[in-house]
Amino acid sequence: MVASIAEIVVNAPLLRSFHYSVPGDLGTDLRRGHRVLVPFGHRTATGVCVGFPAESEVPELKPIKSILHPECRFDEHLLELTRWISSYYRVSWGEILEAALPPAIRSGKAKEQKLREVIALRSPGELLEEAGRIERRAAAQARILRKLAEDGPGNREIERGRLLKESRAGAASLDRLKEQGWLEETTRVKRLDPYESEAANLPPRQEPVLNPAQAAAVEALESGLDSAEFKTWLLYGVSGSGKTEVYLRALRRVLDKGGRGLVLVPEIALTPQTVLRFKQALPGRQVAILHSMLSPNERTSQWRNIQEGKADLVIGARSAIFAPIPDLGLIVVDEEHEPSYKQDTSPRYHARDIAVMRGKLLEVSVILGSATPSLESLHNAREGKYGLLELPERATTHGLPRVYVVQLDGSFYRSDGSGLISRELDRMVRKELERGAQSILYLNRRGFTTYIQCSECGYVLSCDECDVSLTYHRGDNLLRCHYCDLKEMVPSSCPDCRSKRLRHSGVGTEKVVAEISRRFPDARVLRLDRDTVRNHRLLRQALGAFSRGEYDILVGTQMVAKGHDFPGVNLVGILLADTGLHFPDFRAAERTWQLVTQVAGRAGRGDERGLAIIQTFSPNHYAIESAAKGESDEFFRRELEYRRTLGYPPFGRLVKILLSGKVEEKVREEAARIGEILRQAVSADGSDGAPNSGGLSDLKKTGAGALASRPRILGPAPAPLNRLQGKFRIQILIKSPTSAVNQRLLERVKDRLKPRRGVDLVLDVDPQSML
Secondary structure, eight states: OOOSEEEEEESSSOSSOEEEEOOTTTTTTOOTTOEEEEEETTEEEEEEEEEOOSOOSOSSOOBOOEEEOGGGOOOHHHHHHHHHHHHHHTOOHHHHHHHTSOHHHHHTOOOOEEEEEEEEOSOHHHHHHHHHHHTTTOHHHHHHHHHHHTTOTTOOEEEHHHHHHHHTOOHHHHHHHHHTTSEEEEEEEEOOOTTHHHHHTOOOOOOOOOOHHHHHHHHHHHHHHHHTOOEEEEEEEOTTSOHHHHHHHHHHHHHHTTOEEEEEOSOGGGHHHHHHHHHHHSTTOOEEEEOTTSOHHHHHHHHHHHHTTOOSEEEESGGGGGOOOTTEEEEEEETTTOGGGBOOSSSOOBHHHHHHHHHHHHTOEEEEEESSOOHHHHHHHHTTSSEEEEEOSOSSSSOSOEEEEEEOOGGGGOTTSTTSSOHHHHHHHHHHHHTTOEEEEEOSOOSSBSEEEETTTOOBOBOSSSSSBOEEETTTTEEEOTTTOOEEEOOSSOTTTOOSOEEEESOOHHHHHHHHHHHOTTSOEEEESTTTOOSHHHHHHHHHHHHTTSOSEEEESGGGSSSOOOTTEEEEEESOTTTTTTSSSTTHHHHHHHHHHHHHTTSSOSSSOOEEEEEESOTTSHHHHHHHHTOHHHHHHHHHHHHHHHTOTTSSEEEEEEEEESSHHHHHHHHHHHHHHHHHHHHTTOTTOOOOTTOSSOTTOOHHHHHHTSOEEEEEEEEEEEEETTEEEEEEEEEESSHHHHHHHHHHHGGGOOOOTTOEEEEEESOSOOO
16 A cells, blocks of 8 residues: 655754655655655755654645655664664754765765776677778777777676777777677776775785684684674773784674674774775675765765675774665674764764664674773673673783883973973984884874963963964964864964064974974974875875885874884884873873873884883873873773762763853853753652652662662853854753663753754763863
């Protein structure tokens, strides 16, 4: 029976669906998962068909206008997954579905390159015989036939333009042969592979012998894969312990059984090395890539290959979690601790947690890998929710790098940059240069100097739209805001007092390169950050050049911090380990420990034991001390004790409500109003704390315990970054013992959270940043 009513979720920030009538000409074609065009208010919007209700309360339904690219229909699994995302993260189902598509398909501008090919219809012998017969009267036709015969009977297809060029023939000669039945022309879509040329030159892989810890991990994983049951594994292995090899063996098991795999990486910078390594280890398998640095046509080609089942393995960044992979049998989340897996714009979601849910829905295994696991994942493993696989030693024989901590003093911030490199680090860099080895110097700040200050009145050149100082970029001779991308010329005098005494302060990667070049004029220095690498080709070129030994020193931000495997690097210098340590964020210590451990782990991945030098103003902080000594258990103990005391994850769940607007007073009033709504909803739950089906207490507790386990409303309070992009920002934090308690509270107040005109509201479930 043809449906007459369709349920549509629209690409708009609304937590509901809408009913539309199905025109007769669409009735037999429209299916669940089809993307459609619908009238929406005074405009036309895109949406997705999610069902066919038997009736509607709306008396006069508007008709669906059309089905958009019917070949890109969402399957039942992706509809179920995105519906869960919408419910859990309190975001529009329509917006999630829209985000799951490549931008070029969303915009309708997807263009795939089409090739015209010529195919010989006769054997090579017949082609050559005819070429000899007609050579005197039709030399161009003869050359075409000889060219088609060159490759023999197994491969007589050739691109039309190349055939004509190499045969020195015109289109008329080709058309004449086609009329005579010697050949035919076809048109096919050429799917672009961004790594085609590099993959073609990969040498054969020598299969490594697994160490006992790797072998035990692979055995446990294969046992789970063979049982075809859902299970999440935390693969906790020190840097260089061979986690990737474990991934490969598990993926190979899945592929050999006819399944497909998905590997998520947090940084686009990690993709080139990962892709080529997996292509080399899985010869004959098709590997697809998805990330935002691909061109629109490349991304569309890769996505269509995946959807059509032509890719055995998909490797990509955060959004690849939505890849339409048929017969998905294993999901791997590499560097699972990385905050970049959380989308920081709408729709907000965490790709790692979605990976776990996707595995659960499909009943397949999920591997979360890290040398520095998030406290949430570690807690889940220790509590038995996840399986725990440990790789406590490096796959090489020489172990983890030696770590040396250098305490910084005020000389680090000398305006000429001479204090950036300590005596200890200078000595070791010289030593590495003398023996032809490579070094990495890490600083998580771009630019030349991080602010310019007037020496007379103290005025700091700041962004007019944000409460942050402007960063000086010497290469462009510009001041830039790293939040709103405002660009300004460098003034010759102080805008406040007109003094000419402007002092450049702070440090960035540009300044580090300048100082390194001054100290070591013969060194070949490469800088890697978002200013120098703007697309994936430049990124691949830079990483490839350093890997081949064309540079001696790599200076970079977090793009070089994790996941890379450079065997020629024996020395890593962390120029300022304190960069984020004192941020007003409860995860600041965890992020610092992870970053220092990960960066230090880039050293000594070849034939020699490496050395990491950590420069810091806080050598006695437990995050830096634990990272330097390799005492991860001590860090976990202290950080988990702190989190438990304050009820932060993994011992509680958070929701951040951020209000922003151009007029500060309006934002304050709205924040106070919404804060009061939340407090009233909590207090209205009953004074005795008794659990009930719709209550806001932890249902596992009763009496005083249930009362203590209710949500706590913190704020409203100014956000640490009080103004960004011209908007004042105030936030409210909801802290609860479980996500279910948060969800019940949000459901209770959902109709009252809409802010007034002039104020924006962002609801962030499980926020990864408090800034």
